[in-house]
Amino acid sequence: MILALLMVLFVQEAASLLDRGKRLLEERNLPAAESLFRELVSKSPEDSRASYYLGIALARQERTEEAVVALENARRFAERPNASVLYELGTAFSKLERFQDAEEVLKQATELAPDESRIRLQLGWVYYSKLEGEKARGEFERVLETAPSAMAFLYLGLTEIGLGRNEPAVEALREAIRLEPGLLEAHVALGKVLARAGRDEEAVPVLAGALEIDGGSAEAHFQLGLVALRRGELESASRSFGAAIDADPEHLQAWYNRALVAQRLGRGEEARSCWVRVEELRAAGAEDPEAKRRTRARTK
Amino acid sequence: MILFVLVTFTDVTAQAGISFRHDHGGSGRRYIVETFGGGVLVFDYDSDELPDLLFINGSPLPGTSGANGTPRGNALYRNLGDGTFLDVTVRAGILGEGYGMGGAASDLDNDGDIDVLVTAFGEDQLYLNNGDGTFRSRGRESGVADGRWSSSAAFFELDGDGFLDLYVANYLDFTFETHRDCVSPTAGVSAYCHPQEYGGVADLVYRNRGDETFEDVSDAAGVAGLDEGRGLGVVALDFDDDGDSDLYVANDTTRNYLYRNDGGGRLTEVGVEAGVAYNEGGLAEAGMGVDASDVDGDGRLDLLVTNFDFENNTLYRNLGDGFFFDATSAFGLGAVSLTELGFGCDFVDVDNDGWLDLVVVNGHILDNISDIQSNLTFAQPGQLFRNEGGRFRDLTSASGAIGKPRVGRGLATLDYDRDGDLDLAIASRGGAAELLRNDGGNANTFIGLRLVGVASNRDGVGARLTLELEGRPWIDELRAGSSYLAQNEMTLYLGLGSAPEARGLSLRWPSGRVEEIGVLEAGRWYVVKEGVGVLR
Numbered sequence: 001m002i003l004a005l006l007m008v009l010f011v012q013e014a015a016s017l018l019d020r021g022k023r024l025l026e027e028r029n030l031p032a033a034e035s036l037f038r039e040l041v042s043k044s045p046e047d048s049r050a051s052y053y054l055g056i057a058l059a060r061q062e063r064t065e066e067a068v069v070a071l072e073n074a075r076r077f078a079e080r081p082n083a084s085v086l087y088e089l090g091t092a093f094s095k096l097e098r099f100q101d102a103e104e105v106l107k108q109a110t111e112l113a114p115d116e117s118r119i120r121l122q123l124g125w126v127y128y129s130k131l132e133g134e135k136a137r138g139e140f141e142r143v144l145e146t147a148p149s150a151m152a153f154l155y156l157g158l159t160e161i162g163l164g165r166n167e168p169a170v171e172a173l174r175e176a177i178r179l180e181p182g183l184l185e186a187h188v189a190l191g192k193v194l195a196r197a198g199r200d201e202e203a204v205p206v207l208a209g210a211l212e213i214d215g216g217s218a219e220a221h222f223q224l225g226l227v228a229l230r231r232g233e234l235e236s237a238s239r240s241f242g243a244a245i246d247a248d249p250e251h252l253q254a255w256y257n258r259a260l261v262a263q264r265l266g267r268g269e270e271a272r273s274c275w276v277r278v279e280e281l282r283a284a285g286a287e288d289p290e291a292k293r294r295t296r297a298r299t300k
Numbered sequence: 301m302i303l304f305v306l307v308t309f310t311d312v313t314a315q316a317g318i319s320f321r322h323d324h325g326g327s328g329r330r331y332i333v334e335t336f337g338g339g340v341l342v343f344d345y346d347s348d349e350l351p352d353l354l355f356i357n358g359s360p361l362p363g364t365s366g367a368n369g370t371p372r373g374n375a376l377y378r379n380l381g382d383g384t385f386l387d388v389t390v391r392a393g394i395l396g397e398g399y400g401m402g403g404a405a406s407d408l409d410n411d412g413d414i415d416v417l418v419t420a421f422g423e424d425q426l427y428l429n430n431g432d433g434t435f436r437s438r439g440r441e442s443g444v445a446d447g448r449w450s451s452s453a454a455f456f457e458l459d460g461d462g463f464l465d466l467y468v469a470n471y472l473d474f475t476f477e478t479h480r481d482c483v484s485p486t487a488g489v490s491a492y493c494h495p496q497e498y499g500g501v502a503d504l505v506y507r508n509r510g511d512e513t514f515e516d517v518s519d520a521a522g523v524a525g526l527d528e529g530r531g532l533g534v535v536a537l538d539f540d541d542d543g544d545s546d547l548y549v550a551n552d553t554t555r556n557y558l559y560r561n562d563g564g565g566r567l568t569e570v571g572v573e574a575g576v577a578y579n580e581g582g583l584a585e586a587g588m589g590v591d592a593s594d595v596d597g598d599g600r601l602d603l604l605v606t607n608f609d610f611e612n613n614t615l616y617r618n619l620g621d622g623f624f625f626d627a628t629s630a631f632g633l634g635a636v637s638l639t640e641l642g643f644g645c646d647f648v649d650v651d652n653d654g655w656l657d658l659v660v661v662n663g664h665i666l667d668n669i670s671d672i673q674s675n676l677t678f679a680q681p682g683q684l685f686r687n688e689g690g691r692f693r694d695l696t697s698a699s700g701a702i703g704k705p706r707v708g709r710g711l712a713t714l715d716y717d718r719d720g721d722l723d724l725a726i727a728s729r730g731g732a733a734e735l736l737r738n739d740g741g742n743a744n745t746f747i748g749l750r751l752v753g754v755a756s757n758r759d760g761v762g763a764r765l766t767l768e769l770e771g772r773p774w775i776d777e778l779r780a781g782s783s784y785l786a787q788n789e790m791t792l793y794l795g796l797g798s799a800p801e802a803r804g805l806s807l808r809w810p811s812g813r814v815e816e817i818g819v820l821e822a823g824r825w826y827v828v829k830e831g832v833g834v835l836r
Binding site for chain 1: 480481482483484485486487490491492493494495497572573575578580581582583608609610619621623625627629630632634635636638639664666669672673674675676691
């Protein structure tokens with residue numbers, strides 16, 4: 001009798017802690033939420049829900065590796081496979097670039113909840129990150145069938161760019177902008193794909209639109225610089241690359257192209273200082289081309 | 301008028317009597333050298349004015365049963381002129397030894413026949429042509445038997461003395477003793493190592509003394525100090541229009557080099573300042589093969605580099621005044637090469653419309669790439685891009701055998717059947733050699749020029765042909781070595797559309813002499829001699 005009463009009290013206390021923690025999560029008071037969930041986990045190490053919410057609290061604090069540990073516990077102790085746990089775990093794996101693991105759990109999650117768009121969106125993103133464009137497109141298209149959103153169109157557009165299909169990319173990105181006119185990434189990506197296709201007349205207003213949303217978009221300035229460079233408008237190109245550098249002093253590509261332009265303009269001193277900066281940034285690993293050469297092998 | 305011609309390529313390898321198969325020599329230990337061959341050179345070895353074919357072979361590596369056995373050897377195929385070839389390797393004495401990669405061929409002693417350099421993992425070999433269908437091997441005696449791992453090579457006139465000098469691209473400081481076991485960071489499986497697991501090696505420049513020997517002038521030329529490069533492709537071109545041959549070198553994962561020939565035997569590396577060392581984003585790519593041509597009809601030679609997977613092949617447009625611009629996307633070549641790993645590449649006018657099209661052969665370096673990246677394959681389709689007035693369109697699906705998957709490496713052009721359009725020879729890593737016949741290209745007309753230098757080198761390598769075609773300038777230069785581990789047939793070849801003749805041709809020889817050729821009737825091959833003009 002006493003034991004049963006103690007059990008009831010324990011469960012009530014656990015439920016109360018869980019509710020308080022969830023409220024703290026909603027209020028974005030993440031350290032406090034983490035503290036509560038940790039207390040709960042210490043009292044009840046095999047409580048899947050406690051580990052799940054602890055994982056979320058940690059993930060939202062960008063402590064992804066710790067989040068993975070908690071979420072893996074949540075997965076282990078769940079009575080049955082749970083799509084939400086798998087989704088959070090897959091998202092954490094994605095952040096750590098453990099794409100193989102992410103794919104595995106997210107695929108399992110989509111089997112459990114086939115119509116949940118956030119899971120498919122995340123799985124599509126994993127395929128995109130793994131450079132598996134066709135699979136990514138499949139997931140994004142399924143999301144768009146059931147729950148069209150600007151993000152899904154943006155991801156689809158980026159995927160189409162990766163697959164080299166400019167027209168579908170333009171179409172998807174325009175749709176993303178229609179649904180969410182302030183979506184900066186869609187403006188920049190659209191401007192970039194138009195410029196890369198040689199459609200400068202269309203690219204320029206789109207990139208200008210991106211700068212209206214965020215005048216400090218280094219990428220929009222940089223793309224405008226490339227357009228100007230292609231047109232032979234060297235002074236304009238130099239200004240745009242300069243603006244990109246002002247927005248992001250570590251924008252290697254902008255420094256590099258500004259150096260080339262300065263050289264062509266005969267501004268030797270400016271070119272030299274840009275080259276110095278390029279080398280400094282390279283040495284500091286500002287941009288790592290090896291990130292794209294993921295298929296090349298290294299020593300064990 | 302230019303006719304739009306639908307060109308397809310037909311695999312005629314078997315019916316032509318070509319049965320060569322490249323031996324990569326691997327045993328499963330994954331020595332990195334196994335995955336970068338093989339090469340193909342096109343040249344007229346017996347001076348019968350028909351292009352012959354030399355396929356360069358690897359040889360058994362440690363761990364294979366044949367490691368101590370007979371090398372499998374190169375294969376020289378004589379063009380019999382009836383659409384078939386005869387294997388004359390043994391009779392010609394060019395079977396070779398060691399592990400061959402690629403090379404270049406030209407008349408090095410100005411005696412009227414073509415000599416051959418074979419690059420190797422190990423000592424390079426030089427074969428001097430005896431003029432009777434045989435060669436004598438002169439690697440060590442000639443001074444070019446450097447033991448470093450070399451890849452592509454190009455003959456060019458460094459110093460304008462009328463003898464062809466030599467540039468050899470070296471790849472990695474790799475030996476069996478320094479071999480490492482590598483794993484894919486994403487899939488955890490064993491795989492060929494990243495080239496940066498090994499040191500780079502400086503390339504080599506040799507001056508031809510004119511007496512069948514060469515002198516290593518890498519130091520004096522300014523090349524010896526650049527040892528971070530991992531050279532795989534080289535092409536000679538006069539990018540600054542000053543009359544001498546400059547060089548462009550593709551390096552794997554490090555910046556590419558552009559050497560400006562300053563005369564007096566000096567080469568100055570200007571790749572970064574010229575805008576061809578890195579891509580548009582300022583990043584070094586994994587360069588493999590290279591070619592040069594005027595793709596936009598502005599009278600300046602542009603550059604192409606084939607690159608690794610998820611990197612574009614990069615096209616640099618020559619803006620003049622020593623500057624280039626990464627114009628890959630503007631030319632329509634951006635995303636079309638993203639999932640391919642490009643090696644051999646040739647600007648070749650497949651439909652004789654006067655615009656240089658582009659053929660690329662692809663193939664991954666990792667034999668187990670599908671286990672690492674599921675949307676990639678080891679064997680990959682080649683690609684044909686039609687140049688439509690300065691913008692390329694992917695016509696691979698209609699190109700016939702070009703689009704067949706292969707582990708493509710060397711690619712060279714020739715008109716083996718003398719039907720007035722350019723055919724292709726392909727070397728694949730561990731695969732069968734291929735001869736692809738161009739069907740339909742000769743619906744438009746052409747002229748072909750073979751050169752005979754007098755003050756210049758005997759083959760006229762480095763000569764530039766110019767004319768005005770359809771209201772725009774047209775230029776090209778004669779080369780000995782380009783693409784990847786390859787050399788094209790040494791003729792200047794010009795597609796004319798349906799024009800009955802070519803007018804206003806001008807030939808600038810490496811000696812500096814300019815020959816005004818005037819009018820040439822379309823549909824014929826000509827021989828042009830320096831100081832004399834058209835011989836026949």
